[in-house]
Amino acid sequence: MATATTRAPRILLGPACLAGALALLPLGYLAVRALERGPGFAWSVMTTEGTAQLLGRSLALAAAVVAACLVLGISLAWLTVRTALPGGRAWSVAVTLPLAVPSYVAAFAWLSAVPGLSGFTGSAVALTLVSYPYVYLPVAAALRGIDPAQEEASRSLGVGPSRTFLRVVLPQLRPAAAGGALLVALYVLSDFGAVSLMRYDTFTRGIYTSYQASFDRTPAAALSVVLVAMTVGLVALETRTRGRRGHARTGTGTARPAVPARLGRWTAPALAWAAAVFAAAVAFPLGTLGYWLATGNRSTWDPAGLFGTALTTLGVAAAGAALTTVLALPVGVVAARHRGRAAGLLEQAAYAGHALPGITVALSMVFFAVRYATPLYQELPLLVCAYAVLFLPLAVAATRAAVLQSPPVLEDVARSLGRGPLNVLRTVTVPLAAPGVAAGAALTFVVCMKELPATLLLRPTGMDTLATRLWTETGVASYADAAPYAAALILLAAVPSYLLGRKR
Structure with a gap:
C-alpha cells in the first residue's frame, strides 16, 4: 500500500509546478534578453574583469554577513530558549524586531551618524543587523524541539557543557541554521537599498546602473544570469549541508521541557550581549529617526496622506503574503516528503527569483504583461505576483521545516484508515504544520512591506507605499520629510515581528 509520504506529494506536484513556473518566469526573461545579441556577446559581458570584481565583492559581503548572522542568531537563540536569562520572554521578542527595519533605513541611520562608515564595512554592519533574525527564528524553534534527554545522557557520561553543545546540540541545529544562512545569503545578494546608500558595488547595484545607463538591457541581463548561477550554487550547497536525515518527533512538543541552564x-x-545587539539593530535606527522627527518642519507633514499610504502598504503586503503562502504550501510539502529529483528541482526553482534584484524581477513582469497579459500592465496583481516570486523561499523554508517536524507515520496511519491523499493533507499534514506556515506568512508580510525596487517599477499609477515615499524623500535629501514614513514603516512591520517572537 502506498503511504502518505509517497502519494500526497504526487497530488501536489501540479500546484507545486505552477509555483515553480511563476518563480522561473524572470529566468525566461533573462534568457531572451541575454541572448538577444547572441551567446558570444553575453559571454563577453559575463567574463569581463568588472564582472569578476562584482562577483568577488558580492560573495565577500554575503560570506561576512552570513558568518556574523550565524554567531548572533545561534547565540541569542541559545540564551533566550535554553538559559535562565532574566526577562527571557521579553528578549525573545525584542531580538526579532530588526525584521521590521528595512535595510535602507538601517544604512541611512548608520551613515548619517557615522559618515565614514560606508563601503564594505557599512554594508556588512547594516545588513547583518537587519537579517540575523532569519537565523535566530529557525534555530530557536529547533532548540525548542530537541529532546533534552540526549543532552542529559551526554552530561551523565562526563561530557562538559561546551562539548555537549558542539557534539549533541549543534548537529541537530544544522538544518535550521543552514536554512537561515541560505536566506541571509540570498537577502544580501538581492539587496539594493543598503549597498546603494553605502556606495558599495555589488551585482545588484551593477545591474541597476547598467539598466539606467542604456536602453540596451542585454548587459544587465547577462549580469543577472551570473547572479542566478550563484543562487543555484548556494541552494545546492545548503541542500548538501542540510543532509537527508529526518528530524520528526511524535507529538506536538518535547517529551518534557528542558531545564533552563543557570548562567551564574x-x-x-x-544581558549585555543581548542589549548591545538590540541597541544597534533597533534602538539606534529609531533614535536616528526620532532626531529627524524632532528637528524636521512639522508644517510640511501630511497626516492624511501618511495614513492613506500606510493603509495601501498594509493591503498590498497582505495580498503578497497570501499569494506567496498559497504557492509555497505545495512546494514545501513536496520538498519535505518527497526524495526524488523532481522535488529538488521544484525547491531550487522556488529559490531562483529570490536572489534576483527586484528591478530584474519587475522588468520580467513588465515584459510578460506587455507581450502576453496586457490588462495586467501597471495593475496591482502584477505587483503581487512579483512579491510572490521574490519572497517564495521565505514561505517555502518555513513550510518545509514545519512539515519535517510533523511525523510522517501519522499520515501513514490516516491512509491505513482509508482516507485519501487529499483528506490526509487537509486533516493531518496542514494542521500539524499550521504554526510554521503562519510564521512564514507573517515573515513574508513583513518583507513585502519593506520591498522597494519592484514596488517602484510595478506599482499602479498614483499608488504609493511607505517604502516608495521614503525612498523618494531620501533621494532628494529630505531626511526630515522622509522620517514620518520611515517611522510608520518600522512601527507597522514591528507588529508581525513582535507576534513572531511571541508565537515562538
Whole structure:
C-alpha cells in the first residue's frame, strides 16, 4: 500500500509546478534578453574583469554577513530558549524586531551618524543587523524541539557543557541554521537599498546602473544570469549541508521541557550581549529617526496622506503574503516528503527569483504583461505576483521545516484508515504544520512591506507605499520629510515581528 509520504506529494506536484513556473518566469526573461545579441556577446559581458570584481565583492559581503548572522542568531537563540536569562520572554521578542527595519533605513541611520562608515564595512554592519533574525527564528524553534534527554545522557557520561553543545546540540541545529544562512545569503545578494546608500558595488547595484545607463538591457541581463548561477550554487550547497536525515518527533512538543541552564557569573555578560545587539539593530535606527522627527518642519507633514499610504502598504503586503503562502504550501510539502529529483528541482526553482534584484524581477513582469497579459500592465496583481516570486523561499523554508517536524507515520496511519491523499493533507499534514506556515506568512508580510525596487517599477499609477515615499524623500535629501514614513514603516512591520517572537 502506498503511504502518505509517497502519494500526497504526487497530488501536489501540479500546484507545486505552477509555483515553480511563476518563480522561473524572470529566468525566461533573462534568457531572451541575454541572448538577444547572441551567446558570444553575453559571454563577453559575463567574463569581463568588472564582472569578476562584482562577483568577488558580492560573495565577500554575503560570506561576512552570513558568518556574523550565524554567531548572533545561534547565540541569542541559545540564551533566550535554553538559559535562565532574566526577562527571557521579553528578549525573545525584542531580538526579532530588526525584521521590521528595512535595510535602507538601517544604512541611512548608520551613515548619517557615522559618515565614514560606508563601503564594505557599512554594508556588512547594516545588513547583518537587519537579517540575523532569519537565523535566530529557525534555530530557536529547533532548540525548542530537541529532546533534552540526549543532552542529559551526554552530561551523565562526563561530557562538559561546551562539548555537549558542539557534539549533541549543534548537529541537530544544522538544518535550521543552514536554512537561515541560505536566506541571509540570498537577502544580501538581492539587496539594493543598503549597498546603494553605502556606495558599495555589488551585482545588484551593477545591474541597476547598467539598466539606467542604456536602453540596451542585454548587459544587465547577462549580469543577472551570473547572479542566478550563484543562487543555484548556494541552494545546492545548503541542500548538501542540510543532509537527508529526518528530524520528526511524535507529538506536538518535547517529551518534557528542558531545564533552563543557570548562567551564574555569565548573567551580566549575556544581558549585555543581548542589549548591545538590540541597541544597534533597533534602538539606534529609531533614535536616528526620532532626531529627524524632532528637528524636521512639522508644517510640511501630511497626516492624511501618511495614513492613506500606510493603509495601501498594509493591503498590498497582505495580498503578497497570501499569494506567496498559497504557492509555497505545495512546494514545501513536496520538498519535505518527497526524495526524488523532481522535488529538488521544484525547491531550487522556488529559490531562483529570490536572489534576483527586484528591478530584474519587475522588468520580467513588465515584459510578460506587455507581450502576453496586457490588462495586467501597471495593475496591482502584477505587483503581487512579483512579491510572490521574490519572497517564495521565505514561505517555502518555513513550510518545509514545519512539515519535517510533523511525523510522517501519522499520515501513514490516516491512509491505513482509508482516507485519501487529499483528506490526509487537509486533516493531518496542514494542521500539524499550521504554526510554521503562519510564521512564514507573517515573515513574508513583513518583507513585502519593506520591498522597494519592484514596488517602484510595478506599482499602479498614483499608488504609493511607505517604502516608495521614503525612498523618494531620501533621494532628494529630505531626511526630515522622509522620517514620518520611515517611522510608520518600522512601527507597522514591528507588529508581525513582535507576534513572531511571541508565537515562538
